[in-house]
Amino acid sequence: MDIIFLGGLEIKTIIGIYDWERETKQSVVLDIEMGFDIGKAAETDDIQYALDYKKVSKRIIGFVEESQFFLVEKLAVEIVKIIQNEFQVPWVKLTLNKKGAISGASDVGIMIERGDRKQ
Numbered sequence: 272m273d274i275i276f277l278g279g280l281e282i283k284t285i286i287g288i289y290d291w292e293r294e295t296k297q298s299v300v301l302d303i304e305m306g307f308d309i310g311k312a313a314e315t316d317d318i319q320y321a322l323d324y325k326k327v328s329k330r331i332i333g334f335v336e337e338s339q340f341f342l343v344e345k346l347a348v349e350i351v352k353i354i355q356n357e358f359q360v361p362w363v364k365l366t367l368n369k370k371g372a373i374s375g376a377s378d379v380g381i382m383i384e385r386g387d388r389k390q
């Protein structure tokens with residue numbers, strides 16, 4: 272399976288369990304890997320056969336900016352569902368970094384993988 276990736280996508284959103292976190296937007300940084308057969312796009316050189324990473328990023332930015340979840344787990348799962356269901360991506364790996372959530376740690380967050388990588 273080929274992989275289209277989007278790295279270091281920083282988006283501001285309401286995320287967290289504490290009172291102050293319900294009022295102040297924080298950054299999450301997404302690294303996304305999407306399994307996709309690039310054969311036809313490479314053969315035709317035509318965007319209609321490609322997984323358009325611009326369209327994926329616009330959709331995810333809009334969704335995350337408007338979301339107001341409590342846990343990084345919930346946000347991560349919902350992002351992956353959108354990518355799989357709306358862009359017909361069979362396998363997705365997402366790293367969601369809530370930088371600054373833990374003082375003394377440069378990175379904290381979640382990594383999830385969904386779907387079948389071998390297609």
Ligand SMILES: Nc1nc2c(c(=O)[nH]1)N=C([C@H](O)[C@@H](O)CO)CN2
Pocket residue numbers: 286287288289292341342343344369372373
């Ligand atoms: N497994 C998780 N643990 C914690 C989360 C979370 O989303 N998943 N969130 C918090 C707080 O919101 C934290 O980010 C504030 O520093 C604590 N633990």
